Amino acid sequence: MYPVDLLPDVDYTDQTCASEQYLSSLEARTHGGNEWFQTSGHSKVEVTQSNVSRLQLFGDDQPDCRLLVLHPPDDLTQVLALYLHGKWWSVDDVLRTSNKSRTGLVLVQSVMERVILFLLNQLVEKLPEEETLFRPHTRTEHGKLLWRDGEAVGFYTVKQKGSLCDGWTGQGYLLPVLDTVLVRGCQRRHGLGLQMLEDFCSSFPGEEVLGISSPLSPGMVAVCRRFLQQQEKHREHLYEVEAPGGWAQRRNIWLNIQLGRYSHGV
Template structure:
């Protein structure tokens, strides 16, 4: 079984177990260390100098972080997380042994939120890149896309009536598709279209729906394909800035027809 398939754990339990383990590393002999095998050829030593804390959520109070292992020569790289009192390689953290996890599944557990964090902050980041997305709030509405027993993408939604940010009182005036990501190895297979279709069908009673502005070239390409296939949504789907009143909405289909978007089918989608 993989971490997402194990019984969910609460924040204090995760933090306490990690702090206890780190204390044992700091007090243990420096000449007798463990190694984590990432492959038959690659191992990373586990020492107090090779671990760091990663904050999972935006504006989290109190802060909730997980302990990450990195190679000695590259502190920015994450190769494993300490969860359920053991180290798990990143590839295993993105896997499931449950057949029920197939297609788009609503994020509910802490381990599922860890997967969203890994996809948005770790897995798709090359050594030369900044992180793709800001940290998501702990309560962000998300769906993970599962295919062949692994997480291949996700999307997040700002619900109508939810706060636009943590420091103001403005609320979204319509549901907004905010963040979308498909892993590089799984792009050009229709997954972005699948997520946009799911978003629209999930709010079938809403007259208008938003996609967060600015539209990336990839997201514009997905919207064009979707609206070519679904004429009924052409007057319904808008690019919006928060909170989404009429002065902050631009009809996506109209702007596609006017050539106002750069279109690119390679899916590093919305930010």
Template sequence: MFPADLPDVDETQLTSASRLYLSAVESEPETSRWFHSGHSSKVEIKAANIRQLQLFEEVQNPCVLLGLHPADDPARVVAVYLYDRWWSLDDALRTCSKSRSGLMPVESLVERVMVFLLSQLVDKPSAGEDLFRLHPPTESCKLLWGDGRALGFYSVKHKGSLCNAWSSCCYLLPVLDTLLVRSSCRRRGFGLQMIQDFCSTFPTEAFLGISSPLSASMVAVVRRFLQQHEEHRERLYEVEAPGGWTQRRNIWLNIQLGRYSIGPEEEESPTETRKNEGDESETRKNEGDESSQKVRASICPMMLQELLQNSSASDHSF
């Protein structure tokens, strides 16, 4: 069994167990213990190789998880301490339960630990992308399960929820705040699946947000989604909290106007057919003649109003 399959613990129990174990290791510095992180690699379990990881953003009583790292690379955590033993990151994200499949709400503390591992430790951010901020302990999240392991997650700021712990401002619309698919699982449509799930979760909301700023890879996935789902082109906005009209930018409109740097098609099939080189010059010629028509045709009256307001009220560029 894996941590996700064991009885849940609370924050106090996890923090207490972590600190008791670390204290025991510190009291026996000469005892030799090792964690085997692969077929040929191992890491010594000693106080100098153990980090106390804070699970959530600033809270009054921090919830602590222990992480084990090689002596020569403190930033690379190879195992976490849960249920009185060390687990590799890969095993900590596994499950024996066949009922865990697809997108499922995060409900237990161990599942929140898994969101933490995915967002902070498993995959390093790509060039030009920032590490995710820590989530609040009550963040609304869904884990994506497949093949007996957690493949990714997304989190949502609900309409009416506080923007942060230091102000009374509340979100004015539902906002998809963070989304991640493990690097080994990309180009399989999971990002599209999560955006679709987010949109279908709020069927009565006229407008939905995605937190600003959008990375180039996120823009690529959203563009693919909106190409397939025209009905959401007027719904999805890039949003800065709390999401008033002056803090929203229609994503489809700004894609059409070339205001985003668009990264590789993260969800593109590796076997997708490409244009032949002989067709490219003709394609570029046709695209040059039709591009302005396509932009005008895709701008609805509401988008046009936003464009006019932004051009007169702001010089913000993407």
């Protein structure tokens, strides 16, 4: 059993309280009373105050939900494990499931699924320098995890029509927008990005126009090109958009592909 399979699932308050209680107990320990975590490489890392830190699960702090993560003593940018369900779990185990019915694209609903989304979004994949890291998602972000062979291998998130663009202007999105898409490096070139784009488009059959957040990465342009070559009916419906997605903030993706604008970095 892995964290996402354990019942009952914790809520955000319980997760934060458990993290803070553990951290307090760690601070109160005397010298020599620390525990050890065994990594997948069979080495052991001592759990101390100096290599345990807090991470905020959501980008908007609503609700407040803090995770404890364990670092190697000599590299605080790397995460070895997370403290969940009262114990330390390796990152690889947090991304796994023993539930055989959890396959394909599954809507993110539980706290542990949110944790997996956070891991994939912020910690697991090291993107090339020219790509921008995704910002942490808000609690209300609509997302789906992609499960394959008992492991979370990707995700996509959507800005729902009517949801707020930010916390200060009061503007809402005028159409559903595919916001972030990620496939783990080891699972790329298997058509999984195409699968997620197809799922996004089929999820809003009543919408005349659908958006993808600007700017499109080279990888996303390649996925869109392949998708629109196969799905001609979406060529007039799929737009690159900037928030909130009015007509002045939309650019037809198929037209821009045909004009070669993406290949020139525009």
